[in-house]
Amino acid sequence: MARGLHRLPLEKPIYELEDKIADLETAPLGQQAQEEVQQLRRECADLQKQIFGNLDPWQTVEVARHPNRPKTSDYLSLVFDEFVELHGDKAFGDDPAMLTGFAKIDRHKVLVVGHQKGKTLAEKQACHFGCAHPEGYRKAMGKMRLAAKYGLPVICLIDTPGAYPGIGAEERGQAQVIAESMFLMASLKVPIICVVIGEGGSGGALGIGVGDRVAVLEHAYYSVISPEGCAGILWKSAEFKADAARALRMRAWDLKEFGVIDKVIDEPRGGAHRDPRLMAARLKTFLERTLKDLVSLPIEKLVENRYDKFRRMGAFLED
Amino acid sequence: MKQKQSTQTDHKPESESFRNQHDSSQHPSMTEGPRMPGPRPKRGVPEGLWLKCNGCRSTIYRKEAEEMLNVCPQCGFHWYVSAKQRIEQLFDPGTFEEWDGGLLPTDPLTFSDKKPYAKRIVSEQKRTGLSDAALTGTGMIRARRVACGVTDSSFIMGSMGSVVGERLARLIERATTESLPLIIISASGGGARMHEGILSLMQMAKVSAALARYSESGGLFISVLTNPTMGGVAASFASLGDLVFAEPRALIGFAGPRTIKATIRVELPAGFQTSEFLLEHGFIDRIISRQNLKSEIARAIDYCGG
Numbered sequence: 001m002a003r004g005l006h007r008l009p010l011e012k013p014i015y016e017l018e019d020k021i022a023d024l025e026t027a028p029l030g031q032q033a034q035e036e037v038q039q040l041r042r043e044c045a046d047l048q049k050q051i052f053g054n055l056d057p058w059q060t061v062e063v064a065r066h067p068n069r070p071k072t073s074d075y076l077s078l079v080f081d082e083f084v085e086l087h088g089d090k091a092f093g094d095d096p097a098m099l100t101g102f103a104k105i106d107r108h109k110v111l112v113v114g115h116q117k118g119k120t121l122a123e124k125q126a127c128h129f130g131c132a133h134p135e136g137y138r139k140a141m142g143k144m145r146l147a148a149k150y151g152l153p154v155i156c157l158i159d160t161p162g163a164y165p166g167i168g169a170e171e172r173g174q175a176q177v178i179a180e181s182m183f184l185m186a187s188l189k190v191p192i193i194c195v196v197i198g199e200g201g202s203g204g205a206l207g208i209g210v211g212d213r214v215a216v217l218e219h220a221y222y223s224v225i226s227p228e229g230c231a232g233i234l235w236k237s238a239e240f241k242a243d244a245a246r247a248l249r250m251r252a253w254d255l256k257e258f259g260v261i262d263k264v265i266d267e268p269r270g271g272a273h274r275d276p277r278l279m280a281a282r283l284k285t286f287l288e289r290t291l292k293d294l295v296s297l298p299i300e301k302l303v304e305n306r307y308d309k310f311r312r313m314g315a316f317l318e319d
Numbered sequence: 320m321k322q323k324q325s326t327q328t329d330h331k332p333e334s335e336s337f338r339n340q341h342d343s344s345q346h347p348s349m350t351e352g353p354r355m356p357g358p359r360p361k362r363g364v365p366e367g368l369w370l371k372c373n374g375c376r377s378t379i380y381r382k383e384a385e386e387m388l389n390v391c392p393q394c395g396f397h398w399y400v401s402a403k404q405r406i407e408q409l410f411d412p413g414t415f416e417e418w419d420g421g422l423l424p425t426d427p428l429t430f431s432d433k434k435p436y437a438k439r440i441v442s443e444q445k446r447t448g449l450s451d452a453a454l455t456g457t458g459m460i461r462a463r464r465v466a467c468g469v470t471d472s473s474f475i476m477g478s479m480g481s482v483v484g485e486r487l488a489r490l491i492e493r494a495t496t497e498s499l500p501l502i503i504i505s506a507s508g509g510g511a512r513m514h515e516g517i518l519s520l521m522q523m524a525k526v527s528a529a530l531a532r533y534s535e536s537g538g539l540f541i542s543v544l545t546n547p548t549m550g551g552v553a554a555s556f557a558s559l560g561d562l563v564f565a566e567p568r569a570l571i572g573f574a575g576p577r578t579i580k581a582t583i584r585v586e587l588p589a590g591f592q593t594s595e596f597l598l599e600h601g602f603i604d605r606i607i608s609r610q611n612l613k614s615e616i617a618r619a620i621d622y623c624g625g
Contacts, residue, residue: 176554202511235433315518317422318423
């Protein structure tokens, strides 16, 4: 089982139990010790289920941001048979926070668009921790137009705290590109599948989030604003981030209840970071099934359904 | 998720002039010039004959300012105008007809910060005389029929929740079927409304999708950006105009200046995120002062085959 370097406070009891098992296993095991290890393993599994089945909203945010959580680059190698990266927005630059390229999955040729957070510190800094600039969204739009031209379905992997807030980002039209990207995706004439794999941060997420099917991993979140941002504005202090996370109803099953997403993909016991391969296998199954469904629909029908899907979202009273 | 309305809220419009003066303390120009010592200075003098300009801080005769459509005669600063005032300024008298006024906000998340959202809605409605942050409808601009939406920054910062999104989506769809030019005037400092969570975010996609269809049908969309137009409103319909106009010196952008400052820890350049800044960087077609807005909209409609 994958043992990351980073341990969240909420995971502490699990790791303690696992350390205990590991200690026991260093010595040759007699009959009795073996039984004890078996028993401890069962307890550990139960503990994981218990902890991860009862995460509070803020803990969910912590899991979604877990440094060891599989990222777009992991899924590119674990889910797809091939990935051919395509760079650049043909206007300003090549934003590493937005990965785009051709890929193959289950005999389908597709285009993958995904936020990239980076793994090493240097990568993380280059990717601004997954916060894309306007050139990232322009790159995504350019490649999506290409996909539409050649009939390639689009798969978007969403994992961003939000679009980058900075001087250059504003100068180069952050608001403009997010708007244009939604506008483009709303009527793009190929199937689009979107999956929030970690953080679904506001407009930066929705900028590649308009699809025929939208799924969210069990411990991912998707929100109108970060809990810290919301707490800062409404509670006047980021210290109330846990209250904001609760109030915003940003977790997978809340999103399903509001009709904003189609599917919650279960994570392995203890979260995606404990078993990236199993997580990738489940994601792959979802993508394969969904692709099969979507490619069988006439494209006009598909685009019409996509319109209706987003058109229905919202809650209001009517006289 | 439509529900029947159970309690009719009390709509009591207050005076439409300067009583609901919008808090424009975020505007970059507010950080310049002399500041009064002590507590926050009063914005305008609610009942009096005189007003203090938010732009140059000079004292202005109220009537003169009103005749100038709430533009400072000294420095040309464009003050807040309510959605209703905006409609009065823009449309030929008596021609505006409201659409979808019967849509009313609800509280899908049972959201509560320091104050429950349900209570906030009621108090905002009483204070502003609006049912939510956008008014939509049709009317004549110099004898040209248009579909028009206006957001009002005094109602929860002009933020877009489900009602704003639904009103705009219906407006755009009707403009599509009736082949009407579409004008949306944005005054939204709040972007997507936090209190309705993810549903507010999805309004951005919903309205943008409606605009994509409208555009495919050949419709002309003129987006007018006024102070302030930020966040999820800037990052959706407000930026999608075939023509994008802005009033002078409006605050327009994606991330709020405070968020940017907190992220990059650098002083922001003077004039950052203003209309002039956006014009310089190529994101808006024209800066148009309020007095000329009506005639310039009419002119653009004529050019684009309206």
